[in-house]
Every structure is written in C-alpha cells, then in structure tokens.
Amino acid sequence: MTTAGQLPSNVKHIGSFEGEELHEVTLExxxxxxxxxxxxxxxxxDLMVPGPDGALHHGALGFSDLDSYIANPSYLGATCGRVAxxxxxxxxxxxxxxxxxxRNERGVTHLHGGARGFSHRPWKIAAVDADTVTFTRIAPDxxxxxxxxxxxxxxxxxLSPGSLRVEMEARSDAxxxxxxxxxxxxxxxxGHxxxxxxxxxxARSYTAxxxxxxxxxxxxxxxxxGYDLRTPRRLGDSGITYDINFVLDQPLGELRFAARVACPRNGRTLEVxxxxxxxxxxxxxxxxxxxxGLDGLTHGKHAGICLEAQNCPDAVNHPGFPSPWLRPGEIYRQVTEYRFA
Structure with missing residues (x-):
C-alpha cells in the first residue's frame, strides 16, 4: 500500500498528511x-443506497474535498475516540x-478524544476487498x-441491499x-x-x-x-433540539434494534x-x-442526523454507568449496523 502501482483497483491515493499517505476505498x-x-x-x-424508487440516493453527508476532512470540526463520518x-x-x-x-470544547470539556482524537489522524489499510475494508492504528501511551x-x-x-456494518475492536497494554x-x-x-x-x-431512560x-x-x-421516542415522533414536534444519550434497555453485547428513522416525504427509512x-x-x-458538500450540496444546521452507538458519556466519572475500562488481556468490541430500507 505504499505506491499507487500497488493499490487494489478500489483503492486510490488522495493525498498525504504529515508524511502519511491517505487513501479512499470504494466498497460495492x-x-x-x-x-x-x-x-x-x-x-x-459517501454512502449511496437504494430507495423505494429503486434508484440510489445519498445516505450520509460528505465533503467534496480532502481539506474539509482534515479540519472536520463537526466529525462528519469519522471514527471518534479514544473516548467519544x-x-x-x-x-x-x-x-x-x-x-x-x-479540554477541546469551550476550554472546559473533553470532546470526542481531544484536540486530535482518532477522527483527526491517519489510519492504515490492513485488509480490503470489494465490499469490506479494515483500518488499523496504534494509539501510543x-x-x-x-x-x-x-x-x-x-x-x-x-451489505445488500443497503446496510453499512461497522465493527470496532481495541486492545491495550495498560x-x-x-x-x-x-x-x-x-x-x-x-436538502431538508x-x-x-x-x-x-x-429507550425508557436517558443520561441527564x-x-x-x-x-x-x-x-x-x-x-x-421531549425525549420520549418509544413511539415514532416527528422531531420538530417536540420544540427542542437533540444532543442526548439514550440508555438502551436490551442486554449488552447483543446486536439489537436501537432506532428507526423514517422520512414521510419519500418513504425512505433507516434502522440502527x-x-x-x-x-x-x-x-x-x-x-x-x-x-x-458532495455533488454540490450545501448543508449546515439540521442537514442530517447522528445516531452514535456508544457507552454512556462521561462513564469514567460515574461508577453507576456501564464500565468504560479496558484492561490488558481484554478485547473491546462494538458492532453497529445502519440498515436502509
């Protein structure tokens, strides 16, 4: 993966940052x-998935240029950590x-791993085929x-017909x-x-x-x-904005239903x-x-919706929350699927 001549057909070199080559992988x-x-x-x-009309539609917001990803203050599409x-x-x-x-948020709060968390660093391509890619990196002590x-x-x-499966693993020596x-x-x-x-x-509860x-x-x-979404609810009807963690009720470690989003205008849906x-x-x-934005799209406030599967925020300071601690010999695992109907 060091020169353009060695790249698989679905991988292309798009630039570099601090001496590290950066690549884009196309999955189909x-x-x-x-x-x-x-x-x-x-x-x-970018994610193009079939809609009810059979045509492909954008399923996620993206930037048309690399510089926007290098900056990326809103973490568009990124992997956040060490602690999201x-x-x-x-x-x-x-x-x-x-x-x-x-303390990279207003000078008082640590957000999404810090000034340069995993979202703002290069990863290596460890394996790639037509529909799957694995990235790796070592975050030093x-x-x-x-x-x-x-x-x-x-x-x-x-995955067919239009699902994105994200699998994450981590091991630590301390x-x-x-x-x-x-x-x-x-x-x-x-555009809406x-x-x-x-x-x-x-979810019956949330982290206040x-x-x-x-x-x-x-x-x-x-x-x-306004956080009671146990029955489907139009977000705008609550009169509030949403930046909140829901505590899911199902057993930990099992892949289970967490959310469903629907667009009444066109019939498209997304399950998490x-x-x-x-x-x-x-x-x-x-x-x-x-x-x-991609394809000339202009986007900003309320242009998309984030559904971030995670542990409860600030779990390091709340013993009553699910444990955030990874110990030597243990493996952190997360699997999340975004299923477009």
Missing part, C-alpha cells in the same frame, strides 16, 4: 449500493492517579493524555478507558431538515445533562419529556442495530454551514 454491494471510506479518521465519506462524547472537566481518576486530557498503548481496528462492511463511536450525519432527504424526520428509539452537556450521573426517565449500551441522538443543530 451486489445490490449496487456503494460507499467511499477514507483512511483519514477511518471516515465514511464528553468527559467533564477533561479529567478522570484511575488507580489513584488523576489524568488530565485536552500518552496520546491526548490517555494511558496505555491501544491497538485499534475499524471495519466497514457494505488499563485505559475506551468508548468508540461512528459519527456520520445520515440523511434520508438531502432533520426535524422533519420521524424517529423511534425504544448539566449546562455543559455533561452527564450529571442521573439516569432519568424519558416519560413526560447495535451491541452498545447507549445511543446519542444529535439533530445537527450546530453543524457548520458549507458549500463543499
């Missing part, structure tokens, strides 16, 4: 669905030692303040927190607001937040709130199935405006 399913994935940030760039979502105060304690992390050398892999599989998340902004109706979508999430969007430690019931204990719903209320 038997149904004709196809995806483009970048080694920068193990990032989904927020860590209050950018601090946690482990075995009697306090660790200080980058001390990167962004975290302990332990972390051996990572992220695999994208494109106890460390790990919480990876895929951060695509999915779209069922490009995420608040026009109908969403169902079968403080003013900085950091969990307080309370697992609060959704009943009687995951092994994770939480699902962050973000309605892109802060997505930066850009005119560099």
């Amino acid at each position: 399913a038997a149904s004709g669905a196809h995806a483009r994935v970048l080694s920068w940030g193990a990032t989904l760039r 979502n927020r860590i209050g105060g950018g601090r946690f304690s482990l075995d009697g030692r306090e660790y200080a992390l980058a 001390g990167e962004e303040g975290y302990p332990g050398n972390l051996d990572l892999s992220c695999t994208y599989r494109l 106890t460390t927190p790990v919480n990876l998340a895929h951060h695509s902004y999915f779209t069922l109706d490009p 607001s995420s608040h026009e979508l109908t969403v169902e999430i079968p 937040l403080d003013a900085l969007k950091v969990p307080t430690g309370e697992i609060a019931p959704v009943e009687g709130t 199935w995951t092994t994770e204990p939480g699902l962050q719903l973000y309605d892109a209320s802060m997505l930066a405006e850009t005119d560099k």
Whole structure:
C-alpha cells in the first residue's frame, strides 16, 4: 500500500498528511449500493443506497474535498475516540492517579478524544476487498493524555441491499478507558431538515445533562419529556433540539434494534442495530454551514442526523454507568449496523 502501482483497483491515493499517505476505498454491494471510506479518521465519506424508487440516493453527508476532512470540526463520518462524547472537566481518576486530557470544547470539556482524537489522524489499510475494508492504528501511551498503548481496528462492511456494518475492536497494554463511536450525519432527504424526520428509539431512560452537556450521573426517565421516542415522533414536534444519550434497555453485547428513522416525504427509512449500551441522538443543530458538500450540496444546521452507538458519556466519572475500562488481556468490541430500507 505504499505506491499507487500497488493499490487494489478500489483503492486510490488522495493525498498525504504529515508524511502519511491517505487513501479512499470504494466498497460495492451486489445490490449496487456503494460507499467511499477514507483512511483519514477511518471516515465514511459517501454512502449511496437504494430507495423505494429503486434508484440510489445519498445516505450520509460528505465533503467534496480532502481539506474539509482534515479540519472536520463537526466529525462528519469519522471514527471518534479514544473516548467519544464528553468527559467533564477533561479529567478522570484511575488507580489513584488523576489524568488530565485536552479540554477541546469551550476550554472546559473533553470532546470526542481531544484536540486530535482518532477522527483527526491517519489510519492504515490492513485488509480490503470489494465490499469490506479494515483500518488499523496504534494509539501510543500518552496520546491526548490517555494511558496505555491501544491497538485499534475499524471495519466497514457494505451489505445488500443497503446496510453499512461497522465493527470496532481495541486492545491495550495498560488499563485505559475506551468508548468508540461512528459519527456520520445520515440523511434520508438531502436538502431538508432533520426535524422533519420521524424517529423511534425504544429507550425508557436517558443520561441527564448539566449546562455543559455533561452527564450529571442521573439516569432519568424519558416519560413526560421531549425525549420520549418509544413511539415514532416527528422531531420538530417536540420544540427542542437533540444532543442526548439514550440508555438502551436490551442486554449488552447483543446486536439489537436501537432506532428507526423514517422520512414521510419519500418513504425512505433507516434502522440502527447495535451491541452498545447507549445511543446519542444529535439533530445537527450546530453543524457548520458549507458549500463543499458532495455533488454540490450545501448543508449546515439540521442537514442530517447522528445516531452514535456508544457507552454512556462521561462513564469514567460515574461508577453507576456501564464500565468504560479496558484492561490488558481484554478485547473491546462494538458492532453497529445502519440498515436502509
């Protein structure tokens, strides 16, 4: 994978960053669905899936240029970690030692792995075929303040007729927190607001937040709130914005239904199935405006919807949340499927 002449036919060199070559991999399913994935940030760039009319449609937002991915302040399509979502105060304690992390959100909160988390670093292509690619990287001890050398892999599989399966694994030589998340902004109706979508999430509770969007430690019931999506609900009808983690009720480690999104205008749907204990719903209320979308698409606020399968945010500081700790000899595993009907 070092020179253009050695690249498989579905891999192309797209540039470099700090001496590291960057590549784009095109995946194709038997149904004709196809995806483009970048080694920068193990990032989904484009996803074309069949709709009810039989034609292929964009399923996720993407940028037309590499520079936008190098910057990528909104984490479009990226793999987030070492710990995705927020860590209050950018601090946690482990075995009697306090660790200080980058406070890259408003100078007070650690977000999505820090100033240069996994989303903003090059990964290596370890294996590739027509419909699958595996990226790997080693995050060294001390990167962004975290302990332990972390051996990572992220695999994208494109399944017929239009499903994207994301598999993540990690191993460490020292106890460390790990919480990876895929951060695509999915779209069922490009050019229209995420608040026009109908969403169902079968969760009875959510992680209550403080003013900085950091969990307080309370697992609060959704009943009687705008977060009650146990029956399908149009997002715009609640009168609130969404950037919240739902606590899923099913057994951990089993692939199970976590969310369903539908577009009443065109009949397109998306289901999320995951092994994770939480699902962050973000309605892109802060997505930066850009005119560099794919195929000339301009997108910004509410242009997509994020469904980030993950552990509960700030679990490093809340013993009552599912454990975020990965110890030597253990394997962190996550499987999430995004199934377009």
